Amino acid sequence: MSKVRKIPAFIIAGAASGSGKTLITLGMLEALRRRGLVVQAFKTGPDYIDPGIHGALLGRPSYNLDTWMMGSEGVRRTFAKASSGADCAVIEGVMGLYDGRGTGEDGSTAHLSKILGVPVVLVANAEKASRSMGALVLGFDVYDPKVDLRWAIFNRVGSPRHAEMLRASMRKSKVTLLGSVGRDKNLRMDERHLGLVTESAQEIKEIASRAADAIERSIDVDALLKGPLVKVRMTGEATPVKEKVRIGVALDKAFSFYYRENLDMLESLGAELCPFSPLKDESLPHDISALYIGGGYPEIYAARLQQNEKLRHSIKKMAMGGMPVYAECGGLMYLGRALEHNGKKSRMTGIFPFTTRLLARRKALGYREVSFTSGCPFLKKGKIRGHEFHYSEITRMPDGIKRAYREKDAGGEGFTVKNTLASYVHLHFASNPAFASGFMKAAKKYGSRGK
Template identity: 35%
Template sequence: MALLIAAPCSSSGKTLLCLLLAAAARSRGIGLQTFKVGPDYLDPQLLASASGRPCRNLDLLLCGAPWVRQSFHWWSNQVPLSLVEGVMGLYDGRGPSSEGSSAAIALELNLPVLLLVEASRQAGSLAALVRGFRDHEPKLNIAGVVLNGVSTSRHQQLLQEAMGSIAMPVLGVIPRDESLELPSRHLGLVPPAEQDAWPQRLSQLGQKASQWLQLEKLLALMATPNQNTPQTQTPNQTQNPISWSLGTVVSKQKAHQQATHQKSEQRPCVVIAKDKAFHFCYPELPEWLEALGCQVQWWAPLEDQALPEDCAALVLPGGYPELQAKELSQCKRSLEAINQHCRLDLPLYAECGGLLLLGQELLDADGEAHPMAGVLPFSAQRGAMSLGYREATPLRAGLVIRPGEQLQGHEFHRWQLEEAPVQKAAEQAWRLEGWGVLARVEGWTNAALHASWLHLHWGGCPSIPLRLRDAAAAANAKRQTRQN
């Protein structure tokens, strides 16, 4: 059975425990597929680095249960072991509910849960906490606990006796050690590419895992699950989730045809920004585009370079442009390439950090302003945290959205826009609503542009990549006509 790692709250050490297990599996030469509950971009980068395979997000709110089941069963069946890192506290979901929570994923996929509990400064009280988490949802299978922050052997003995009093197996003990803390910043953990001596640290974690964890029992829990869901819910094991989703979408939208048999010169080139400033990108994003017949190329704005000559569409994902604002402002060729791309009315799709690159200027954390591409009429500066799921209702037809649709997305940013006095109504993308926040109109869209704070997972809105592919194909055809 695959194993889900959960905790009573955030910052309990879930990612550290997952890295310990991933490093241990890799040191033994056992293939491991990692998953992350929720919309996170940063933890998956760490898990992917540790396992050597892309980490897949499991998000019931963004993607829906059918996609989550298909993705989980397809990818987990590629290798012997599977590990799911939970999000926040075990029962924390949308608003005050458990909708979309780690517990909801465990129940949906019939997964056992390993509860990681911060044990410092308590002993017998921990039994009450763990008992509450176990009994709160009787259908949930909490297979055991790992104790984190244990200070001494006597402390460990007290905790183990407390767990014994409620018949809860202790499957690991992690000592209190500040050197184990993973570096973080304002949106989450620092990605592995920016951490010093990361490979050496992973190797050390693999060694520590055998000292601190009951690996044989845990690896047995991580074994790939057998297909035991009801027949009506059984995923198609012969199709990866994108092929499965395309079959569903194409059957509903006969006008859309996959471009898988096109000649290479007819396949539109879609360029995706990727560097230190832009790396919030689900692995499914390029996979969707390739499955639809596009050529995918990567482009690093921080390397101050022009776009590829055959670029038919540009994707600017999220990331940390606010931390690289000065460097980006000095990349004149990159900024001019974006501006020229927009002047030619070529398709451009931007999310969150990608949106910031399109403004007039971007203020860094010190309040210093730096010029950006100048495509959209706003400046951006540090503000209050905006975090949570949003329901988006398009106000008009644009590059990838249509009136009458409702899409599920996620907002997560600390920068805010100071827009020009009046944003043209014809450019307003959609109305956003979410739990505990005021509804508002947000984003820009037209026939060639989609730019918004909102992150989307295309597993939950396959019409987005289909329309982007169609726009890229049309732009590519126009270019070829001019050349001929």
């Protein structure tokens, strides 16, 4: 029988993208960590960069909670499982509080708040307004009365006088103002086309420390811990799988974009995850039966990826010999013949006979739902959801490349050779766990050859 715990939990949402919610979140995580608390972090929506930043700071994985990709039960299950053993939970929102997929609430921070029953802190950039900020918070509060918008934080405030004007603007609202964070050029994080730059762990900790100092000076952190407790239904330990299968996972500065839930799901099915670096390692991990190559920034490290000729040849040899390989976005680029960036062309593994090139403008962004075709090596029918965000394109797709996916109104995607599948779509396995099972089944079959 499952047990129920109650812990403090809250969502840090933004009035819009660029409100500063990531820095406020990092500062809040660090402030709570300084109190000796075990903090579990989450990220609303499909972004895989912010969870990596959370994890680097806290030393424990951060998980995505996306109501469109995972469904209501999926986000409840992940929230409960990941919060096991934590003293409190902090969820970073996505875009503005009510922004989600299209015109509906699916995928939004507000939708997640309602499903989990977690109260919201609204972060608003007050840099160019004063009394109007009270109207903004009031509007957010009444827009959907089912959302528990309980607190607000004003960010990038110019002076103590400005802060007083902002506090006065809140008199008509039932939302509690926790405080105002002052404008500070040292409180910033750079951005790239895929979102926030993936800083080193040390840099993340330094940024979080500065943000925590600012929050401790101006925000009532303890009020959040004294807020409503959220029920977390504790689940029992899963029965361990006796037969382990070693799966190589590309993990370094070039490839780091993974949904943590995907990796957990593979482990629950018997995977022993074996990290390796396409930048540094000249050989693959010993006795692996499959490869998982996620997204990242291969264009930044294209020259170094080209230099590691031994590993490139090894990956191609294994793939052409039938080893199951699954690659997403940056992984797809690595499996092509070449990668073109800033006028320079670098050789990649050559499993697929195409070249990818970086563009100055974004090529694709948005949620995706794909249907499997008979050409998919891991699942022959059904649908699965994911997200696509990239600035690269395939220059010319040669004839004869099989497609594993069908997209509504978009033709075929998911390119296959032997048991290799590469796609620009980052799949979330929770939307169809049978895909993870199929991948593991193919790995076990490959690993049993000759035994």
